[in-house]
Amino acid sequence: MRKVAEVIYRLRYILASCVLVLTIFFGLSIHGKLDNTITAWFSKDDPVYVAYSRFRDTFEGDRYLIIAIKSDRIFSMDVLNYIKRKTSELEDLPQVKKVHSLANSNKVIGTKQGIEISPLLENLKKERLQNIKHYTMNDKLFRGYLISTDGMITSIIVAFDEMDTHEMDMVIAKVKKILNTGKPKGVSIYLTGDVMLNYEFNDITRQDETVLPILGIILAVFVSFFLFRSILKVSIVLVGVVVSLVWSIGLYCLLGYSFNAITGMIVPLVTILSVANSLHIIEYFDEVSEKLDKKESFVSTLEYIMTPCFVASITTSLGLASLITSPIGAIKHFGVSAGAGIMFSFIIAIILAPLMLIVFPSSKSAHHEHWRKILAHLAEFNLKRYRYILVAAFVAIVFFGYGFTKIRIETNELNWFPKNSDLYKSSMLVDKKLAGSGDLEIFIQGDEGILKDPDIMKRMDLLSQEIKKMPHVKKVISLANYVKTVNKVLQGDRPGEYRVPDSRSLIAQELLLFSFSTDGREELESIATPDYSKGRISVKLKYTSSEDVKALSRLIDKKAKEIFSGTDAKVTLTGISYIFSTLNSYIIQSQISSFTLAFVLVIGIIYLVFRSVRYGTLSILPNIFPIIVVLGFMGLAGITLNVGTVMIASVALGICVDDTIHFLTRFRKEFDRSTLNVPDAIRKSTLMVGRAIISTSVINISGFMMTIISEFEPTKEFGWLMSLTLFLAILGDLFILPSSMLKVRGMLIRGREKNTSNERP
Numbered sequence: 237m238r239k240v241a242e243v244i245y246r247l248r249y250i251l252a253s254c255v256l257v258l259t260i261f262f263g264l265s266i267h268g269k270l271d272n273t274i275t276a277w278f279s280k281d282d283p284v285y286v287a288y289s290r291f292r293d294t295f296e297g298d299r300y301l302i303i304a305i306k307s308d309r310i311f312s313m314d315v316l317n318y319i320k321r322k323t324s325e326l327e328d329l330p331q332v333k334k335v336h337s338l339a340n341s342n343k344v345i346g347t348k349q350g351i352e353i354s355p356l357l358e359n360l361k362k363e364r365l366q367n368i369k370h371y372t373m374n375d376k377l378f379r380g381y382l383i384s385t386d387g388m389i390t391s392i393i394v395a396f397d398e399m400d401t402h403e404m405d406m407v408i409a410k411v412k413k414i415l416n417t418g419k420p421k422g423v424s425i426y427l428t429g430d431v432m433l434n435y436e437f438n439d440i441t442r443q444d445e446t447v448l449p450i451l452g453i454i455l456a457v458f459v460s461f462f463l464f465r466s467i468l469k470v471s472i473v474l475v476g477v478v479v480s481l482v483w484s485i486g487l488y489c490l491l492g493y494s495f496n497a498i499t500g501m502i503v504p505l506v507t508i509l510s511v512a513n514s515l516h517i518i519e520y521f522d523e524v525s526e527k528l529d530k531k532e533s534f535v536s537t538l539e540y541i542m543t544p545c546f547v548a549s550i551t552t553s554l555g556l557a558s559l560i561t562s563p564i565g566a567i568k569h570f571g572v573s574a575g576a577g578i579m580f581s582f583i584i585a586i587i588l589a590p591l592m593l594i595v596f597p598s599s600k601s602a603h604h605e606h607w608r609k610i611l612a613h614l615a616e617f618n619l620k621r622y623r624y625i626l627v628a629a630f631v632a633i634v635f636f637g638y639g640f641t642k643i644r645i646e647t648n649e650l651n652w653f654p655k656n657s658d659l660y661k662s663s664m665l666v667d668k669k670l671a672g673s674g675d676l677e678i679f680i681q682g683d684e685g686i687l688k689d690p691d692i693m694k695r696m697d698l699l700s701q702e703i704k705k706m707p708h709v710k711k712v713i714s715l716a717n718y719v720k721t722v723n724k725v726l727q728g729d730r731p732g733e734y735r736v737p738d739s740r741s742l743i744a745q746e747l748l749l750f751s752f753s754t755d756g757r758e759e760l761e762s763i764a765t766p767d768y769s770k771g772r773i774s775v776k777l778k779y780t781s782s783e784d785v786k787a788l789s790r791l792i793d794k795k796a797k798e799i800f801s802g803t804d805a806k807v808t809l810t811g812i813s814y815i816f817s818t819l820n821s822y823i824i825q826s827q828i829s830s831f832t833l834a835f836v837l838v839i840g841i842i843y844l845v846f847r848s849v850r851y852g853t854l855s856i857l858p859n860i861f862p863i864i865v866v867l868g869f870m871g872l873a874g875i876t877l878n879v880g881t882v883m884i885a886s887v888a889l890g891i892c893v894d895d896t897i898h899f900l901t902r903f904r905k906e907f908d909r910s911t912l913n914v915p916d917a918i919r920k921s922t923l924m925v926g927r928a929i930i931s932t933s934v935i936n937i938s939g940f941m942m943t944i945i946s947e948f949e950p951t952k953e954f955g956w957l958m959s960l961t962l963f964l965a966i967l968g969d970l971f972i973l974p975s976s977m978l979k980v981r982g983m984l985i986r987g988r989e990k991n992t993s994n995e996r997p
Contacts, residue, residue, distance in 0.1 A: 241538035244586065245531065251587045259479050262486025270401040271494035272437030274815060276566045277879070284818050288810045291679045294770050295762065299399070301408075302429035303392040303415065304666050307422050310383070310390050311369040313362055314420045320357055323392060325414045331399050331407050334758060337392040338382055342756050343371055346725045351749055353722075353756055377721065380711050381776070384669040391670055396431055401438055408435050426662035428673065430812060433649055436659050437497050440947045444500030449481055451942040452507035459511065459935050464518065472592045473514045479584050480510040484577030493569045497652070497948045498880060502570065504955065505887070506577040508939035509552060512894065512932040513545050513585035519928050521593050530594040537590055544901045547845045548894035549582035551838040555890020558834035559883060562826035564819065567879060571830075571886075578890075611926040614970060615919045622975035629861055629972050636868025643867060646876035647782040647819035648674075652949045667779040672710040674777035676789060677811035678796055680770065682804050687715055687768040688743050692805055693736045696773060699799045703775055708788055711776040715747075715764045722746040777813055785817040823882045834886040838893055842900075850983055851900050854976055858968030859892045866961045875957070880950025884957055891936060891958075892965040895929040899969055903977070907984065914981040918974045926970060933966045 244251065278285040303322075307315050316338070323339035326332055341356045356368065372378050373387055383390050399407060408431070415425050453474065460473035484506045488499070520541050525533040556578065559571025618625065650673060653660045667673040678699070686692055697716035704712050720734050723746055727733035737743055747768075751757040764771040775792070777785065789809060796807045838859075843852035863885050870881065902925045907917035940962070943955025977984065 237542050238535065238539045241535045241542065244538060244590075245534050248534075248587070248591045252591055255479065255584060255587055259482050262483045262490075265486040265490045266482070267489050269489075269494045270438045270441050270496070272434050272441060272496050274812075276494070276496040277564050277819060278815065279563070279565055282563070284810075284815050287679070287808050288815050291677060291772070291808070291810045294679075294765060295772060299396045299431050299434075300429040301394040301396065301411065301427065301431040302666055302670075303394065303411075304389055304426040304428070304662065304670065305392065306389045306424040306426065306665070307420070308388055309420075309422060310387055311365050311372075312420075313360070313365065315423060316357055316360055316365075316368070318418065318420050318423070319390065319392065320360070321418065322414060326392065326394055326411065329407060329410060331396050331403055332394055333397050334395040334762070335392060336382070336395075336759075336762070338372065338378070338390055339392075340758075341378065341382060342750075342759065343375075344721055344725050344750070346729055351722065351725050353750055353752065375721075377713065377717055381671045381713070386669070389665070389669045391666070393429075394431075404431065404435055404438065408432070426658075426665050428659060428662040428666050432659055432662075436653065436657070437948075441495050441497050441499065444497075444503075444946050444948065444951065445495055447945060448500050448503040448942065451945070452481070452503050452939065453477060455935075455938055455942060456507060456511050459931075459938065460515070463515070463931055468592065468596050469518055472518065472589050473511055475588055475592070476510045476514045476581065476585050477507050479588070480506050480577060480581040483580040483584070484573060487576055487580075488569070488573040491569070491573065493573065496566050498566050498570055498951060500946060500948075501880070501883075501943065501951055501954060502574045502577060504939040504943055505556070505574050506581055508932075508936040509549065509578050509891075509894075510581035510585065511935050511939070513549065513582055514589050515932055515935070516545055516898070516928060517541055517585060517589040518593070521590060525593075534590045534594050538586060542586060543845065544898050545582060545585070547841060547897050549578050551841050551893045551897070552887075552890035553578040554837040554841065555834040555886045555888075558830040558837065558886045559826070561829040561833055562882075563822045564826060564879060567826060567883060570883070607927045608923060611923050612919070614926065615922040615974070618918065618922075618971060618974040619915050619978065622978040625971050625975040626979060629857070629975075633861060633864050636865045636872075639868030639870075639872035640864065642871035644781075644783060644871075644874070644876045645820045645823050646878050647816045647823065648780075648785070648813075649816060650779065651876075652878070654947060654949065657947065664779065671776035672778045674708075674779065674785065674813035675811045676775040676777065676785075676792060676809065676814050678773040678775070678792070679808040679810055680772065680800075681806045681808070682769055684767045684769045686805060687764055687771045688740055688747070690736060690738050690740055690743060692803060693719060693743060695799050695803065695805075696771070697736050699796055700773055702795050702799070703773070703792055706788060706791055708777050708780045708784055709775060710778050712773060713763065713776075714773040715760070715771050718750055718760065718763075719743055719746050722750055775811070782817045782820055785813050786820055789814050789817055819879070823877055823879070826882050827877065827885065830883075830886040831889070834889050838889055842893065842897065845897075846900065846904065850980075851904065854973065854980070855893060855896050855900065857976055858896055858973040859889060859965070861968045861972055862892055862961045862964030863888050865964055866957055869960070870957070875953060878950045878953070880948075880952075880954035881957060884954060884961065888958060888961040888965075891962065892968065895925075895932060895965065895969045896973060898925050898929065899973060914977060914984055918977060922970065922974065929969055930966060933962055936962045 274285065305319065309315050319337055320339040323335050323337045327335045339357050342353050343356045345352050356372065369387065372383050379385060456473050456477045457470055460470045481503065484502055517537060521533055521537045524536045528536060553575040556571045556575035560568050562568050650660060650663050663673045680696065693716050696714050700712040700714050700716060703709055716736055719736055723737055724734040747760065751760055793809045796809065800807045839852060839856060842855045843849065846852060867885065899921055903917055903921040906912055906920045907914065937959040940955045940958040943951050946952050
């Protein structure tokens with residue numbers, strides 16, 4: 237490493253210039269493109285996503301805004317006229333594909349001539365209000381969908397074309413303005429649905445991308461000044477953080493990735509590792525510069541610090557890079573960019589930090605005698621109580637290992653928002669009073685006209701009836717509902733005639749009658765294609781966990797295949813709730829594959845660097861301990877695995893091992909290359925690196941704690957659980973690791989004797 241350090245010294249100004257040029261390059265590459273749609277979580281060749289895309293393209297997209305209008309006077313002239321006006325105004329927005337409300341819904345009534353299908357709110361007059369209310373409240377399609385069962389909430393459902401982030405922002409602003417203009421007294425408006433979810437995700441992403449870097453910089457300044465009381469050393473840390481963030485985010489953009497709700501977690505990761513690298517360099521430079529000149533201080537610092545800092549950085553980077561095994565796109569992109577960012581922070585630190593230390597004059601860091609006293613007491617405690625420490629660690633691992641078996645997975649998007657947010661409250665209102673906040677779709681495909689086949693339609697109706705009996709289902713809508721409604725009216729409104737006719741020609745006639753009006757035709761086209769070769773059964777769900785949705789999906793899929801067995805119809809289960817429930821299995825896969833890969837790579841790197849089975853094995857317990865405890869705590873506390881917390885194990889392993897490496901490096905220097913016994917080597921190692929371990933851990937903990945300001949619950953949970961993990965990692969490195977060394981001191985002594993004998997000529 238000395239030769240490398242000397243090369244860096246000789247080329248220090250050239251390398252610093254390269255850093256400047258690359259910083260400008262990466263800075264110019266940063267864009268503000270956001271994507272919080274399902275494409276952020278699923279790859280475009282994922283079979284689940286492909287099936288959903290095919291369904292969405294068939295039925296004019298699945299990007300909906302649900303507008304819930306609450307009033308105790310829904311069926312009054314002013315409120316119904318308000319609904320008519322707003323429906324018309326929303327239809328005029330350029331990005332809107334279709335609007336469905338009471339204002340453009342049809343009523344089907346029998347006449348002497350047979351049947352009349354006309355707009356529900358046609359010729360709106362005061363004397364007709366009671367009839368409109370009676371019809372609406374008794375219509376099986378409207379009730380629980382466009383009107384609540386208590387008649388106090390109605391909905392306007394708006395379907396949109398695909399929109400980019402800017403268009404979505406503009407549309408939501410226009411929608412809010414439209415709804416608030418001329419709003420009757422006593423009317424409350426609530427917005428939810430897929431479009432609103434994406435809008436709120438984008439808002440959270442912007443906030444995190446703006447606020448977290450600023451907080452990271454403030455944190456770096458505060459902590460470094462507290463530790464060093466030196467403007468220069470604060471500047472060294474600050475420059476390292478800013479340049480590392482620019483490189484990391486610039487690379488993210490160069491790779492063609494769009495920002496999403498979890499991208500903000502790159503900031504605390506890169507910040508804390510950048511600060512840690514700079515801190516270790518400054519600490520060691522201060523130690524050697526008391527006896528050496530500037531050049532030798534520069535070279536000696538890098539000679540000593542490069543190996544542990546490189547290993548610490550590469551292990552953290554590999555822990556993050558292991559996330560590329562995840563099938564979830566956003567997690568994969570995060571792992572690639574954050575992993576590269578960690579290595580960037582190492583390169584930037586070894587080039588800029590020692591250069592700034594020799595170019596600009598600075599006072600030495602104060603020697604804190606109270607630190608030495610604390611660390612000396614800590615070392616003595618370990619020497620006297622190491623057996624108890626190991627027993628306590630073992631008991632904790634067993635207890636929290638049991639807790640790990642209780643951990644649940646959750647991918648319901650609503651759970652990613654705070655319970656007090658407007659979106660969550662609006663969604664819960666719709667869930668309770670209307671058709672629910674979730675949906676599953678059964679996509680039926682076949683030859684032209686297959687849906688007019690009485691056998692197929694009866695199977696659709698049978699499946700709908702079976703699904704209604706299943707848990708968490710609030711409403712089921714299909715083409716059969718419309719045919720049954722028309723058939724009942726044609727047959728004198730007799731209740732027993734609310735059924736699917738036996739005749740194909742009669743079904744075709746009833747569908748033709750319903751489609752005579754423009755609104756009627758649009759209603760039918762929302763659930764079946766014009767040639768009746770494709771149709772949907774929409775299943776509206778109440779708010780529930782993704783595990784429940786997954787279980788329900790299995791039931792529906794099994795029942796659908798059973799009912800349509802032996803027909804020419806192809807049946808596919810899809811819908812937003814379904815595809816997000818599939819993230820459950822992806823999260824399990826991510827947890828297993830990424831942590832396994834991270835463990836093999838990280839521990840393997842330690843074995844290679846130390847070229848010792850002894851030191852590699854010693855590193856396992858103190859690093860597995862905090863991860864098992866935190867995952868077990870999650871299970872016992874009911875904290876779920878989600879798109880944020882699934883990354884804890886892999887990321888934590890990469891970070892936790894950093895201080896283990898620094899402790900082992902110092903111990904090996906004191907023990908293997910001297911005549912110190914194990915207890916004395918532990919004492920000296922604790923005194924020399926204990927302060928740096930605690931300082932870097934405090935920085936790391938503080939860095940992750942800043943994510944608690946995020947409105948995105950997975951980011952918030954990831955942050956504070958990572959902070960807890962890193963606090964436990966301090967216990968692992970300063971208590972469990974020395975205790976393990978004392979337990980196997982005989983093995984360490986034999987290893988030193990073997991190395992000494994091998995070195996003799």
